[in-house]
Amino acid sequence: MSRRSPHLAVPDVASLRARLEKARGAAADANTDALLIAPGSDLRYLIGEAGGSFERLTTLVVPAGDAAPALVVPKLEAPGYAGVPLDDLGVELVTWVDGDDPYGLVAGRLGSPGRVAVSDAMAALHVLALRAAVAGAEQTLAGPVLRELRMRKDAAEIAALRKAGQAIDRVHARMGEWLVPGRTEAEVGADITAAIVEEGHLAADFVIVGSGPNGASPHHDVSDRVIERGDIVVIDIGGPIAEGYNSDSTRTYAVGEPRDADVAGTYAVLQRAQAAAVEAVRPGATAEQIDAAAREIITEAGFGAEFIHRTGHGIGLDVHEEPYIVGGNSLPLEAGMAFSVEPGIYQAGRWGARIEDIVVVTADGVEALNNRPHELVVLGS
Known part of the structure:
Protein backbone atom coordinates (compact mmCIF):
# COMPACT_ATOMS: atom_id res chain seq x y z
CA MET A 1 0.00 0.00 0.00
CA ARG A 150 19.11 20.86 5.15
CA MET A 151 20.28 22.86 8.17
CA ARG A 152 20.79 25.96 6.04
CA LYS A 153 17.37 27.07 4.79
CA ASP A 154 17.06 29.17 1.64
CA ALA A 155 14.67 32.10 1.25
CA ALA A 156 11.78 29.94 0.04
CA GLU A 157 12.15 27.55 2.96
CA ILE A 158 12.24 30.42 5.45
CA ALA A 159 9.15 31.91 3.84
CA ALA A 160 7.38 28.56 4.27
CA LEU A 161 8.42 28.35 7.93
CA ARG A 162 7.24 31.93 8.45
CA LYS A 163 3.87 31.02 6.90
CA ALA A 164 3.62 27.98 9.17
CA GLY A 165 4.48 30.10 12.21
CA GLN A 166 1.77 32.62 11.39
CA ALA A 167 -0.76 29.82 10.94
CA ILE A 168 -0.06 28.26 14.34
CA ASP A 169 -0.09 31.70 15.97
CA ARG A 170 -3.66 32.09 14.73
CA VAL A 171 -4.58 28.86 16.53
CA HIS A 172 -3.03 30.05 19.79
CA ALA A 173 -4.95 33.32 19.41
CA ARG A 174 -8.20 31.31 19.58
CA MET A 175 -7.36 29.33 22.73
CA GLY A 176 -9.99 31.17 24.78
CA GLU A 177 -12.68 29.52 22.63
CA TRP A 178 -11.87 26.06 23.95
CA LEU A 179 -9.82 26.21 27.13
CA VAL A 180 -12.50 26.57 29.82
CA PRO A 181 -13.24 24.79 33.11
CA GLY A 182 -15.25 21.58 32.91
CA ARG A 183 -13.89 20.35 29.58
CA THR A 184 -11.46 17.48 29.25
CA GLU A 185 -8.02 17.77 27.71
CA ALA A 186 -9.20 15.44 24.94
CA GLU A 187 -12.17 17.67 24.12
CA VAL A 188 -9.95 20.74 23.96
CA GLY A 189 -7.42 18.81 21.88
CA ALA A 190 -10.08 17.82 19.34
CA ASP A 191 -11.05 21.47 18.85
CA ILE A 192 -7.41 22.50 18.48
CA THR A 193 -6.82 19.72 15.96
CA ALA A 194 -9.66 21.01 13.79
CA ALA A 195 -8.47 24.60 14.12
CA ILE A 196 -4.94 23.72 13.04
CA VAL A 197 -6.36 22.59 9.69
CA GLU A 198 -8.79 25.52 9.52
CA GLU A 199 -5.93 27.97 9.97
CA GLY A 200 -3.83 26.67 7.09
CA HIS A 201 -2.16 23.36 7.92
CA LEU A 202 -2.59 20.07 6.10
CA ALA A 203 -2.98 18.27 9.40
CA ALA A 204 -2.23 18.47 13.11
CA ASP A 205 1.02 16.60 13.66
CA PHE A 206 0.82 16.84 17.45
CA VAL A 207 -1.45 18.41 20.06
CA ILE A 208 -0.32 18.54 23.68
CA VAL A 209 -2.84 19.77 26.25
CA GLY A 210 -1.13 19.38 29.61
CA SER A 211 -3.36 20.68 32.41
CA GLY A 212 -2.44 20.88 36.09
CA PRO A 213 -0.01 18.09 37.00
CA ASN A 214 -0.04 16.80 33.42
CA GLY A 215 1.75 19.98 32.37
CA ALA A 216 4.81 18.74 34.26
CA SER A 217 5.21 15.98 31.63
CA PRO A 218 6.80 17.68 28.59
CA HIS A 219 5.52 15.11 26.09
CA HIS A 220 2.09 14.59 27.58
CA ASP A 221 -0.56 14.14 24.89
CA VAL A 222 -4.18 14.60 25.96
CA SER A 223 -6.23 12.72 28.55
CA ASP A 224 -9.68 12.55 30.09
CA ARG A 225 -8.61 14.85 32.91
CA VAL A 226 -11.18 17.60 33.42
CA ILE A 227 -9.67 21.08 33.31
CA GLU A 228 -10.34 23.00 36.52
CA ARG A 229 -10.41 26.70 37.30
CA GLY A 230 -6.98 27.76 38.50
CA ASP A 231 -5.15 25.19 36.35
CA ILE A 232 -1.97 26.01 34.47
CA VAL A 233 -2.15 24.44 31.00
CA VAL A 234 0.71 23.82 28.56
CA ILE A 235 -0.40 23.89 24.90
CA ASP A 236 2.22 22.61 22.43
CA ILE A 237 0.92 22.30 18.86
CA GLY A 238 2.08 22.11 15.26
CA GLY A 239 1.81 20.53 11.86
CA PRO A 240 2.84 20.79 8.20
CA ILE A 241 1.62 23.29 5.63
CA ALA A 242 1.32 22.56 1.90
CA GLU A 243 4.97 23.41 1.27
CA GLY A 244 5.88 20.56 3.61
CA TYR A 245 7.39 22.75 6.32
CA ASN A 246 6.22 22.55 9.92
CA SER A 247 5.04 24.77 12.71
CA ASP A 248 5.73 24.13 16.39
CA SER A 249 4.80 26.56 19.13
CA THR A 250 4.10 26.31 22.84
CA ARG A 251 2.34 28.75 25.10
CA THR A 252 1.26 28.33 28.71
CA TYR A 253 -2.17 29.45 29.89
CA ALA A 254 -3.97 29.90 33.18
CA VAL A 255 -7.65 29.00 33.30
CA GLY A 256 -8.75 31.81 35.55
CA GLU A 257 -6.41 33.11 38.23
CA PRO A 258 -3.75 30.50 39.10
CA ARG A 259 -4.46 28.64 42.32
CA ASP A 260 -0.78 28.25 43.26
CA ALA A 261 0.97 31.26 44.78
CA ASP A 262 4.34 30.46 43.18
CA VAL A 263 3.11 30.56 39.57
CA ALA A 264 3.84 34.23 38.87
CA GLY A 265 7.41 34.16 40.18
CA THR A 266 8.31 30.85 38.56
CA TYR A 267 6.82 31.83 35.23
CA ALA A 268 8.73 35.12 35.27
CA VAL A 269 11.98 33.13 35.53
CA LEU A 270 10.97 31.04 32.52
CA GLN A 271 10.04 34.10 30.50
CA ARG A 272 13.42 35.75 31.20
CA ALA A 273 15.22 32.55 30.25
CA GLN A 274 13.40 32.16 26.95
CA ALA A 275 13.96 35.81 26.04
CA ALA A 276 17.66 35.58 26.90
CA ALA A 277 18.12 32.51 24.72
CA VAL A 278 16.42 34.16 21.74
CA GLU A 279 18.50 37.30 22.23
CA ALA A 280 21.69 35.21 22.21
CA VAL A 281 20.97 33.83 18.73
CA ARG A 282 23.30 35.27 16.11
CA PRO A 283 25.76 33.99 13.49
CA GLY A 284 28.84 32.55 15.17
CA ALA A 285 27.19 31.77 18.48
CA THR A 286 27.17 28.05 19.18
CA ALA A 287 24.17 25.84 19.76
CA GLU A 288 25.35 25.09 23.29
CA GLN A 289 25.66 28.80 24.07
CA ILE A 290 21.97 29.28 23.29
CA ASP A 291 21.12 26.38 25.58
CA ALA A 292 23.31 27.85 28.30
CA ALA A 293 21.68 31.28 28.01
CA ALA A 294 18.35 29.80 29.07
CA ARG A 295 19.67 27.13 31.44
CA GLU A 296 21.82 29.48 33.52
CA ILE A 297 18.88 31.73 34.39
CA ILE A 298 16.66 28.81 35.32
CA THR A 299 19.41 27.14 37.35
CA GLU A 300 20.35 30.32 39.21
CA ALA A 301 16.69 30.68 40.23
CA GLY A 302 16.77 27.20 41.74
CA PHE A 303 14.87 25.33 39.02
CA GLY A 304 17.76 23.63 37.23
CA ALA A 305 16.53 20.14 38.13
CA GLU A 306 13.10 21.00 36.72
CA PHE A 307 14.43 21.91 33.25
CA ILE A 308 14.74 18.37 31.94
CA HIS A 309 15.25 18.69 28.17
CA ARG A 310 17.36 20.54 25.60
CA THR A 311 16.50 24.13 24.79
CA GLY A 312 15.60 23.48 21.17
CA HIS A 313 15.62 21.48 17.96
CA GLY A 314 15.92 22.31 14.30
CA ILE A 315 12.75 22.37 12.22
CA GLY A 316 11.89 22.20 8.54
CA LEU A 317 10.50 19.28 6.58
CA ASP A 318 10.76 17.39 9.87
CA VAL A 319 9.49 18.78 13.17
CA HIS A 320 12.74 17.64 14.80
CA GLU A 321 15.95 17.88 12.79
CA GLU A 322 19.41 19.45 13.01
CA PRO A 323 20.63 21.63 14.62
CA TYR A 324 19.90 20.59 18.19
CA ILE A 325 20.23 23.35 20.77
CA VAL A 326 21.78 21.40 23.59
CA GLY A 327 24.81 21.37 25.86
CA GLY A 328 27.83 19.77 24.19
CA ASN A 329 26.85 20.88 20.67
CA SER A 330 29.60 23.31 19.64
CA LEU A 331 28.13 23.85 16.16
CA PRO A 332 28.45 27.53 15.18
CA LEU A 333 25.14 28.98 14.04
CA GLU A 334 24.85 30.30 10.48
CA ALA A 335 22.32 32.46 8.69
CA GLY A 336 19.40 30.32 7.52
CA MET A 337 19.42 27.89 10.41
CA ALA A 338 15.96 27.50 11.96
CA PHE A 339 15.18 25.98 15.34
CA SER A 340 12.97 26.17 18.40
CA VAL A 341 13.82 27.98 21.62
CA GLU A 342 11.69 26.29 24.27
CA PRO A 343 12.92 26.15 27.85
CA GLY A 344 10.53 24.72 30.42
CA ILE A 345 10.10 24.30 34.16
CA TYR A 346 8.28 21.16 35.28
CA GLN A 347 7.21 20.63 38.90
CA ALA A 348 6.18 17.01 39.15
CA GLY A 349 2.74 16.43 40.61
CA ARG A 350 1.89 20.14 40.50
CA TRP A 351 2.18 22.03 37.20
CA GLY A 352 4.57 22.88 34.39
CA ALA A 353 5.26 25.67 31.93
CA ARG A 354 7.02 26.05 28.59
CA ILE A 355 7.45 28.90 26.10
CA GLU A 356 8.43 27.98 22.55
CA ASP A 357 9.17 30.07 19.48
CA ILE A 358 10.67 29.04 16.17
CA VAL A 359 13.53 31.36 15.24
CA VAL A 360 15.74 31.81 12.19
CA VAL A 361 19.33 33.00 12.28
CA THR A 362 19.68 36.10 10.09
CA ALA A 363 22.81 37.75 8.70
CA ASP A 364 23.16 39.86 11.82
CA GLY A 365 20.89 38.35 14.46
CA VAL A 366 17.60 36.52 14.75
CA GLU A 367 14.02 36.57 13.50
CA ALA A 368 11.29 35.01 15.62
CA LEU A 369 8.62 33.30 13.53
CA ASN A 370 6.08 33.14 16.37
CA ASN A 371 4.72 36.38 17.76
CA ARG A 372 2.05 35.54 20.30
CA PRO A 373 2.48 37.08 23.79
CA HIS A 374 5.06 35.41 26.01
CA GLU A 375 3.36 36.40 29.24
CA LEU A 376 1.23 33.89 31.09
CA VAL A 377 -2.16 34.30 29.39
CA VAL A 378 -5.01 34.21 31.90
CA LEU A 379 -8.23 33.06 30.22
CA GLY A 380 -11.69 33.75 31.54
CA SER A 381 -10.60 35.89 34.45
Whole structure:
Protein backbone atom coordinates (compact mmCIF):
# COMPACT_ATOMS: atom_id res chain seq x y z
CA MET A 1 0.00 0.00 0.00
CA SER A 2 1.28 3.45 -0.87
CA ARG A 3 1.98 5.78 2.06
CA ARG A 4 2.36 9.20 0.48
CA SER A 5 1.70 12.69 1.80
CA PRO A 6 -1.12 14.33 -0.20
CA HIS A 7 -1.45 17.87 -1.48
CA LEU A 8 2.14 18.96 -0.98
CA ALA A 9 3.43 21.85 -3.07
CA VAL A 10 6.53 21.01 -5.14
CA PRO A 11 9.55 23.39 -5.05
CA ASP A 12 10.69 24.88 -8.36
CA VAL A 13 12.89 22.79 -10.63
CA ALA A 14 15.93 25.05 -10.29
CA SER A 15 15.91 24.67 -6.51
CA LEU A 16 15.58 20.90 -6.68
CA ARG A 17 18.31 20.61 -9.30
CA ALA A 18 20.62 22.68 -7.12
CA ARG A 19 19.88 20.47 -4.12
CA LEU A 20 20.68 17.33 -6.07
CA GLU A 21 23.98 18.79 -7.23
CA LYS A 22 24.86 19.86 -3.69
CA ALA A 23 23.99 16.38 -2.44
CA ARG A 24 26.24 14.85 -5.09
CA GLY A 25 29.06 17.17 -4.06
CA ALA A 26 28.50 16.57 -0.36
CA ALA A 27 28.69 12.82 -0.94
CA ALA A 28 31.99 13.23 -2.77
CA ASP A 29 33.35 15.43 0.02
CA ALA A 30 32.42 12.69 2.51
CA ASN A 31 34.28 10.06 0.41
CA THR A 32 30.96 8.36 -0.26
CA ASP A 33 30.29 6.86 -3.68
CA ALA A 34 26.51 7.15 -3.57
CA LEU A 35 23.54 8.15 -1.45
CA LEU A 36 20.56 5.80 -1.25
CA ILE A 37 17.58 7.90 -0.20
CA ALA A 38 14.41 6.21 1.06
CA PRO A 39 10.92 7.76 1.11
CA GLY A 40 10.66 10.48 3.70
CA SER A 41 11.77 14.03 4.26
CA ASP A 42 15.19 13.57 2.61
CA LEU A 43 13.50 12.39 -0.58
CA ARG A 44 11.05 15.28 -0.34
CA TYR A 45 13.98 17.69 0.02
CA LEU A 46 15.75 16.36 -3.08
CA ILE A 47 12.92 15.73 -5.57
CA GLY A 48 9.87 17.44 -4.07
CA GLU A 49 7.98 14.25 -3.16
CA ALA A 50 8.29 12.28 0.06
CA GLY A 51 6.93 9.09 -1.47
CA GLY A 52 6.06 6.10 0.64
CA SER A 53 6.21 2.33 0.67
CA PHE A 54 6.77 -0.50 3.07
CA GLU A 55 7.99 -3.91 2.00
CA ARG A 56 8.76 -2.87 -1.59
CA LEU A 57 12.00 -0.96 -2.10
CA THR A 58 11.86 2.64 -3.28
CA THR A 59 15.14 4.53 -3.28
CA LEU A 60 16.74 7.50 -4.98
CA VAL A 61 20.27 6.63 -6.06
CA VAL A 62 22.47 9.74 -6.06
CA PRO A 63 25.99 8.91 -7.31
CA ALA A 64 28.87 11.12 -6.22
CA GLY A 65 30.32 10.91 -9.72
CA ASP A 66 28.97 11.87 -13.14
CA ALA A 67 26.36 9.12 -13.47
CA ALA A 68 22.75 10.30 -13.52
CA PRO A 69 20.66 9.90 -10.37
CA ALA A 70 17.93 7.28 -10.59
CA LEU A 71 14.66 6.81 -8.77
CA VAL A 72 14.16 3.07 -8.31
CA VAL A 73 10.49 2.48 -7.60
CA PRO A 74 7.96 -0.37 -7.84
CA LYS A 75 6.01 0.01 -11.08
CA LEU A 76 2.72 0.04 -9.18
CA GLU A 77 3.98 3.06 -7.19
CA ALA A 78 5.29 4.99 -10.21
CA PRO A 79 2.05 6.94 -10.85
CA GLY A 80 2.52 8.57 -7.46
CA TYR A 81 5.58 10.37 -8.85
CA ALA A 82 3.83 11.73 -11.93
CA GLY A 83 3.99 15.27 -10.56
CA VAL A 84 7.74 15.14 -9.98
CA PRO A 85 9.75 16.77 -12.83
CA LEU A 86 12.19 13.87 -13.05
CA ASP A 87 13.21 14.57 -16.67
CA ASP A 88 13.95 18.22 -15.89
CA LEU A 89 15.96 17.13 -12.87
CA GLY A 90 17.99 14.63 -14.88
CA VAL A 91 16.70 11.76 -12.75
CA GLU A 92 16.05 8.46 -14.51
CA LEU A 93 12.92 6.58 -13.46
CA VAL A 94 13.72 2.88 -13.03
CA THR A 95 10.76 0.64 -12.26
CA TRP A 96 10.54 -2.96 -11.14
CA VAL A 97 7.72 -5.45 -10.61
CA ASP A 98 7.09 -8.14 -8.02
CA GLY A 99 9.41 -11.04 -8.71
CA ASP A 100 12.30 -8.78 -9.75
CA ASP A 101 15.30 -8.23 -7.49
CA PRO A 102 15.31 -4.46 -6.76
CA TYR A 103 18.42 -4.73 -4.59
CA GLY A 104 20.35 -6.29 -7.41
CA LEU A 105 19.02 -3.55 -9.66
CA VAL A 106 20.48 -0.91 -7.35
CA ALA A 107 23.74 -2.82 -7.03
CA GLY A 108 24.05 -2.99 -10.80
CA ARG A 109 23.80 0.79 -11.06
CA LEU A 110 26.41 1.31 -8.38
CA GLY A 111 29.12 -0.93 -9.82
CA SER A 112 31.79 -1.56 -7.18
CA PRO A 113 31.49 1.24 -4.65
CA GLY A 114 33.72 1.50 -1.62
CA ARG A 115 31.13 3.27 0.51
CA VAL A 116 27.40 3.91 0.21
CA ALA A 117 25.23 5.98 2.55
CA VAL A 118 21.63 5.01 3.29
CA SER A 119 18.85 7.18 4.71
CA ASP A 120 18.82 7.31 8.48
CA ALA A 121 15.21 6.10 8.57
CA MET A 122 15.44 3.44 5.84
CA ALA A 123 13.71 0.26 6.98
CA ALA A 124 16.08 -2.42 8.26
CA LEU A 125 14.74 -4.97 5.78
CA HIS A 126 16.01 -2.74 2.94
CA VAL A 127 19.25 -1.75 4.68
CA LEU A 128 20.26 -5.37 5.23
CA ALA A 129 19.21 -6.49 1.75
CA LEU A 130 21.21 -3.65 0.16
CA ARG A 131 24.19 -4.54 2.33
CA ALA A 132 24.07 -8.07 0.98
CA ALA A 133 23.57 -6.93 -2.61
CA VAL A 134 26.38 -4.36 -2.55
CA ALA A 135 28.87 -6.76 -1.05
CA GLY A 136 32.19 -5.32 0.05
CA ALA A 137 30.97 -1.73 0.31
CA GLU A 138 31.04 0.07 3.63
CA GLN A 139 27.53 1.15 4.57
CA THR A 140 27.11 4.46 6.40
CA LEU A 141 24.31 6.92 7.15
CA ALA A 142 23.25 9.61 4.70
CA GLY A 143 22.02 11.89 7.49
CA PRO A 144 25.43 13.42 8.29
CA VAL A 145 25.83 14.26 4.60
CA LEU A 146 22.39 15.73 3.96
CA ARG A 147 22.03 17.59 7.24
CA GLU A 148 24.76 19.99 6.09
CA LEU A 149 22.40 21.00 3.28
CA ARG A 150 19.11 20.86 5.15
CA MET A 151 20.28 22.86 8.17
CA ARG A 152 20.79 25.96 6.04
CA LYS A 153 17.37 27.07 4.79
CA ASP A 154 17.06 29.17 1.64
CA ALA A 155 14.67 32.10 1.25
CA ALA A 156 11.78 29.94 0.04
CA GLU A 157 12.15 27.55 2.96
CA ILE A 158 12.24 30.42 5.45
CA ALA A 159 9.15 31.91 3.84
CA ALA A 160 7.38 28.56 4.27
CA LEU A 161 8.42 28.35 7.93
CA ARG A 162 7.24 31.93 8.45
CA LYS A 163 3.87 31.02 6.90
CA ALA A 164 3.62 27.98 9.17
CA GLY A 165 4.48 30.10 12.21
CA GLN A 166 1.77 32.62 11.39
CA ALA A 167 -0.76 29.82 10.94
CA ILE A 168 -0.06 28.26 14.34
CA ASP A 169 -0.09 31.70 15.97
CA ARG A 170 -3.66 32.09 14.73
CA VAL A 171 -4.58 28.86 16.53
CA HIS A 172 -3.03 30.05 19.79
CA ALA A 173 -4.95 33.32 19.41
CA ARG A 174 -8.20 31.31 19.58
CA MET A 175 -7.36 29.33 22.73
CA GLY A 176 -9.99 31.17 24.78
CA GLU A 177 -12.68 29.52 22.63
CA TRP A 178 -11.87 26.06 23.95
CA LEU A 179 -9.82 26.21 27.13
CA VAL A 180 -12.50 26.57 29.82
CA PRO A 181 -13.24 24.79 33.11
CA GLY A 182 -15.25 21.58 32.91
CA ARG A 183 -13.89 20.35 29.58
CA THR A 184 -11.46 17.48 29.25
CA GLU A 185 -8.02 17.77 27.71
CA ALA A 186 -9.20 15.44 24.94
CA GLU A 187 -12.17 17.67 24.12
CA VAL A 188 -9.95 20.74 23.96
CA GLY A 189 -7.42 18.81 21.88
CA ALA A 190 -10.08 17.82 19.34
CA ASP A 191 -11.05 21.47 18.85
CA ILE A 192 -7.41 22.50 18.48
CA THR A 193 -6.82 19.72 15.96
CA ALA A 194 -9.66 21.01 13.79
CA ALA A 195 -8.47 24.60 14.12
CA ILE A 196 -4.94 23.72 13.04
CA VAL A 197 -6.36 22.59 9.69
CA GLU A 198 -8.79 25.52 9.52
CA GLU A 199 -5.93 27.97 9.97
CA GLY A 200 -3.83 26.67 7.09
CA HIS A 201 -2.16 23.36 7.92
CA LEU A 202 -2.59 20.07 6.10
CA ALA A 203 -2.98 18.27 9.40
CA ALA A 204 -2.23 18.47 13.11
CA ASP A 205 1.02 16.60 13.66
CA PHE A 206 0.82 16.84 17.45
CA VAL A 207 -1.45 18.41 20.06
CA ILE A 208 -0.32 18.54 23.68
CA VAL A 209 -2.84 19.77 26.25
CA GLY A 210 -1.13 19.38 29.61
CA SER A 211 -3.36 20.68 32.41
CA GLY A 212 -2.44 20.88 36.09
CA PRO A 213 -0.01 18.09 37.00
CA ASN A 214 -0.04 16.80 33.42
CA GLY A 215 1.75 19.98 32.37
CA ALA A 216 4.81 18.74 34.26
CA SER A 217 5.21 15.98 31.63
CA PRO A 218 6.80 17.68 28.59
CA HIS A 219 5.52 15.11 26.09
CA HIS A 220 2.09 14.59 27.58
CA ASP A 221 -0.56 14.14 24.89
CA VAL A 222 -4.18 14.60 25.96
CA SER A 223 -6.23 12.72 28.55
CA ASP A 224 -9.68 12.55 30.09
CA ARG A 225 -8.61 14.85 32.91
CA VAL A 226 -11.18 17.60 33.42
CA ILE A 227 -9.67 21.08 33.31
CA GLU A 228 -10.34 23.00 36.52
CA ARG A 229 -10.41 26.70 37.30
CA GLY A 230 -6.98 27.76 38.50
CA ASP A 231 -5.15 25.19 36.35
CA ILE A 232 -1.97 26.01 34.47
CA VAL A 233 -2.15 24.44 31.00
CA VAL A 234 0.71 23.82 28.56
CA ILE A 235 -0.40 23.89 24.90
CA ASP A 236 2.22 22.61 22.43
CA ILE A 237 0.92 22.30 18.86
CA GLY A 238 2.08 22.11 15.26
CA GLY A 239 1.81 20.53 11.86
CA PRO A 240 2.84 20.79 8.20
CA ILE A 241 1.62 23.29 5.63
CA ALA A 242 1.32 22.56 1.90
CA GLU A 243 4.97 23.41 1.27
CA GLY A 244 5.88 20.56 3.61
CA TYR A 245 7.39 22.75 6.32
CA ASN A 246 6.22 22.55 9.92
CA SER A 247 5.04 24.77 12.71
CA ASP A 248 5.73 24.13 16.39
CA SER A 249 4.80 26.56 19.13
CA THR A 250 4.10 26.31 22.84
CA ARG A 251 2.34 28.75 25.10
CA THR A 252 1.26 28.33 28.71
CA TYR A 253 -2.17 29.45 29.89
CA ALA A 254 -3.97 29.90 33.18
CA VAL A 255 -7.65 29.00 33.30
CA GLY A 256 -8.75 31.81 35.55
CA GLU A 257 -6.41 33.11 38.23
CA PRO A 258 -3.75 30.50 39.10
CA ARG A 259 -4.46 28.64 42.32
CA ASP A 260 -0.78 28.25 43.26
CA ALA A 261 0.97 31.26 44.78
CA ASP A 262 4.34 30.46 43.18
CA VAL A 263 3.11 30.56 39.57
CA ALA A 264 3.84 34.23 38.87
CA GLY A 265 7.41 34.16 40.18
CA THR A 266 8.31 30.85 38.56
CA TYR A 267 6.82 31.83 35.23
CA ALA A 268 8.73 35.12 35.27
CA VAL A 269 11.98 33.13 35.53
CA LEU A 270 10.97 31.04 32.52
CA GLN A 271 10.04 34.10 30.50
CA ARG A 272 13.42 35.75 31.20
CA ALA A 273 15.22 32.55 30.25
CA GLN A 274 13.40 32.16 26.95
CA ALA A 275 13.96 35.81 26.04
CA ALA A 276 17.66 35.58 26.90
CA ALA A 277 18.12 32.51 24.72
CA VAL A 278 16.42 34.16 21.74
CA GLU A 279 18.50 37.30 22.23
CA ALA A 280 21.69 35.21 22.21
CA VAL A 281 20.97 33.83 18.73
CA ARG A 282 23.30 35.27 16.11
CA PRO A 283 25.76 33.99 13.49
CA GLY A 284 28.84 32.55 15.17
CA ALA A 285 27.19 31.77 18.48
CA THR A 286 27.17 28.05 19.18
CA ALA A 287 24.17 25.84 19.76
CA GLU A 288 25.35 25.09 23.29
CA GLN A 289 25.66 28.80 24.07
CA ILE A 290 21.97 29.28 23.29
CA ASP A 291 21.12 26.38 25.58
CA ALA A 292 23.31 27.85 28.30
CA ALA A 293 21.68 31.28 28.01
CA ALA A 294 18.35 29.80 29.07
CA ARG A 295 19.67 27.13 31.44
CA GLU A 296 21.82 29.48 33.52
CA ILE A 297 18.88 31.73 34.39
CA ILE A 298 16.66 28.81 35.32
CA THR A 299 19.41 27.14 37.35
CA GLU A 300 20.35 30.32 39.21
CA ALA A 301 16.69 30.68 40.23
CA GLY A 302 16.77 27.20 41.74
CA PHE A 303 14.87 25.33 39.02
CA GLY A 304 17.76 23.63 37.23
CA ALA A 305 16.53 20.14 38.13
CA GLU A 306 13.10 21.00 36.72
CA PHE A 307 14.43 21.91 33.25
CA ILE A 308 14.74 18.37 31.94
CA HIS A 309 15.25 18.69 28.17
CA ARG A 310 17.36 20.54 25.60
CA THR A 311 16.50 24.13 24.79
CA GLY A 312 15.60 23.48 21.17
CA HIS A 313 15.62 21.48 17.96
CA GLY A 314 15.92 22.31 14.30
CA ILE A 315 12.75 22.37 12.22
CA GLY A 316 11.89 22.20 8.54
CA LEU A 317 10.50 19.28 6.58
CA ASP A 318 10.76 17.39 9.87
CA VAL A 319 9.49 18.78 13.17
CA HIS A 320 12.74 17.64 14.80
CA GLU A 321 15.95 17.88 12.79
CA GLU A 322 19.41 19.45 13.01
CA PRO A 323 20.63 21.63 14.62
CA TYR A 324 19.90 20.59 18.19
CA ILE A 325 20.23 23.35 20.77
CA VAL A 326 21.78 21.40 23.59
CA GLY A 327 24.81 21.37 25.86
CA GLY A 328 27.83 19.77 24.19
CA ASN A 329 26.85 20.88 20.67
CA SER A 330 29.60 23.31 19.64
CA LEU A 331 28.13 23.85 16.16
CA PRO A 332 28.45 27.53 15.18
CA LEU A 333 25.14 28.98 14.04
CA GLU A 334 24.85 30.30 10.48
CA ALA A 335 22.32 32.46 8.69
CA GLY A 336 19.40 30.32 7.52
CA MET A 337 19.42 27.89 10.41
CA ALA A 338 15.96 27.50 11.96
CA PHE A 339 15.18 25.98 15.34
CA SER A 340 12.97 26.17 18.40
CA VAL A 341 13.82 27.98 21.62
CA GLU A 342 11.69 26.29 24.27
CA PRO A 343 12.92 26.15 27.85
CA GLY A 344 10.53 24.72 30.42
CA ILE A 345 10.10 24.30 34.16
CA TYR A 346 8.28 21.16 35.28
CA GLN A 347 7.21 20.63 38.90
CA ALA A 348 6.18 17.01 39.15
CA GLY A 349 2.74 16.43 40.61
CA ARG A 350 1.89 20.14 40.50
CA TRP A 351 2.18 22.03 37.20
CA GLY A 352 4.57 22.88 34.39
CA ALA A 353 5.26 25.67 31.93
CA ARG A 354 7.02 26.05 28.59
CA ILE A 355 7.45 28.90 26.10
CA GLU A 356 8.43 27.98 22.55
CA ASP A 357 9.17 30.07 19.48
CA ILE A 358 10.67 29.04 16.17
CA VAL A 359 13.53 31.36 15.24
CA VAL A 360 15.74 31.81 12.19
CA VAL A 361 19.33 33.00 12.28
CA THR A 362 19.68 36.10 10.09
CA ALA A 363 22.81 37.75 8.70
CA ASP A 364 23.16 39.86 11.82
CA GLY A 365 20.89 38.35 14.46
CA VAL A 366 17.60 36.52 14.75
CA GLU A 367 14.02 36.57 13.50
CA ALA A 368 11.29 35.01 15.62
CA LEU A 369 8.62 33.30 13.53
CA ASN A 370 6.08 33.14 16.37
CA ASN A 371 4.72 36.38 17.76
CA ARG A 372 2.05 35.54 20.30
CA PRO A 373 2.48 37.08 23.79
CA HIS A 374 5.06 35.41 26.01
CA GLU A 375 3.36 36.40 29.24
CA LEU A 376 1.23 33.89 31.09
CA VAL A 377 -2.16 34.30 29.39
CA VAL A 378 -5.01 34.21 31.90
CA LEU A 379 -8.23 33.06 30.22
CA GLY A 380 -11.69 33.75 31.54
CA SER A 381 -10.60 35.89 34.45
